[in-house]
Amino acid sequence: MIKQISGNKTLKIGIIGTGAIGQDHIKRCANFLSGVEVVAVSDIDKKSAQNAISTYGLDAKAYESGNDLIQAKEVDAIIIASSGKTHAEYILSGIEAKKFIFCEKPLATTIEECQAIIEAEQTYGKRLVQVGFMRSYDRRYQELKKIIQDKKLGQILMIHAAHRNQESPENFTSEMVITDTLIHELDIFRWLLNDEFVTVSMIPIRKTSKAPKGLQDPQFALLETQSGIRINVELFVNCQYGYDIKCEIVGEEGVASLPAPAAVSICQHEKRYDQILANWQDWFLEAYNIEIQEFINECLVGKLQGPDAWRGYMATYVAEFCIESQKKGQEIAIPVLKCPDFYRSDNKIE
Template identity: 35%
Template sequence: MSDLRVGVVGVGVMGADHAERVVRKTAGARLVAVSDPDWARAEGLGARLDARVVADPLELIASNEVDAVILASPGFVHAEQLFACLEHGKPVLCEKPLTMDAASALQVVEREHKLGRQLIQVGFMRRFDPEYAAMKQLLDSGELGRTLLLHNVHRNKSVPTTFRSEMIVRDSMVHEVDVARWLFGSEITRITVRTPQPTSLVADGVLDPQLALFELANGAMADVEVFVNFQVGYEVRCEAVAERGSATIGLGAGVFTRAGGQWGGAMPADFRVRFEQAYDIEVQRWVDATVRGEIDGPSAWDGYAAAAVCEAGLESLSSGRPVEVTLADRSKVLG
């Protein structure tokens, strides 16, 4: 069985990480091509990892030498590039967001559905994190009864000053949206985003932290704190409350020290540290599934649904009121 030949579109931080990952840590795959608007960046990486540099991402996608694509380009070019993947029948692991809005995401879903074959997997990597996976397994086992509530926390040490209130919903809360949909196995039907008096350590007008309430079709609820200027470190925590117990992940791990008057440990600096293993597993399993002609993770629909929830979330952020999530009828779209 020969190796899957992978091309990476967009080699900024995430794309370069993925390219390295394919080369250094993934069985059964080979990096053959990279593409990036920043030619020097692409060339440097291509030289280091022994991959061809292709100027035009659409050419990379179309190339006969490329079996499958990792899309780590900016979100606003995803739609075009995903359509190209679908046209050429190329399996693609697409970093979130699927596209820039729910309407175009739905078009992607529909176009893929017409092909009659799932080619698109969305990069919600948390589903591959061993802790999240173990929690999902525990909840699905029914050992704790039905799951009633989630309490989620998503904190970044800090973000660039260009990171505005809307991005907190679109780029950070979106992960919590996927986690809630996935853990409950149900769609979010309503979202409320509220904001307390913001931290003073942020530019004027940025609403940080935010507190969201998700209401799901199955009657469950999730509350979510997103706080992207927490100062301390990166923290993603999730507590599921079920009828006969609760389960929590994301508590401190690693070396436990007693030093400087304190007991405890270090917070991870950022998501790349916290979720490195999740990314490794995601890419390995995506490669394995691709070889089998399948996907093994969040689908285009999941990307679309997350986008629709975030759009409603943005409306709620500005109104302070609950907003219904309008989702296409899944059974019709995928029927």
């Protein structure tokens, strides 16, 4: 049985990883969301966990290790926001402890780890794991999905997309452009199109002088889906001007485009301009809030409906073929995997 949640309808949550997004989730739970209390935190950097408690005024315990937090009696559900390589171990411990788990992307960094997670979850027999693919909670993407489903554009032919960050961390690698950046597009296009990728080519572009040494930036990902849709994604993680996400869906009867967040327009000195957001936290602020609030609500009623472990697995799976293409400099075929019935029934893609 899943751990029974206290009768007063407050989900007592433990958060592992108090870096950038861990603190963001703590802040939204502490200040904006309902039905939740952060009762435990843990980070390999103990000072960071302590700082999070004092910064957000939490009545929470700082645990020495993530595994201790997972086992803690007072913790109903877990948010994993530590670095990607740590996810698999914590998710598997969480499943063993029979607790609901929200894990930031990626589900895990290798195909083998993802397989171990979906096997453990299926053996348990009920969904316990949700992956932090917040874009499907974004109203703009939801509208695009409805437009596609309602066949307003006729048959979809191609998608032009871009994922631009102002600047990348010093240690960012060409591979991380796939595993940390492109991974969002790898998930959202499966969700939007209800289609699978069958080929990928990663194409290097003339390097910007603004990128850290050794990083190939920008790059193109050229993807093809089972139904024949072609998708090009520009990945430019040192674009300088701000954070920017583009998605233009081209159908035989029209084109639909993802709008940027609305910004006040200023007229001054014979010019008109509006501000461009600098970071992902603000671009997807509403989507993150809805994503975590729905996770809380669904834990309280005992049934997760958000992005499942299969979606996490598929993104990591396709990312591995993207990495192979990047290394070999050629198009790579991606065998299509059959989704187990266990995930089909709960999967929002359908």
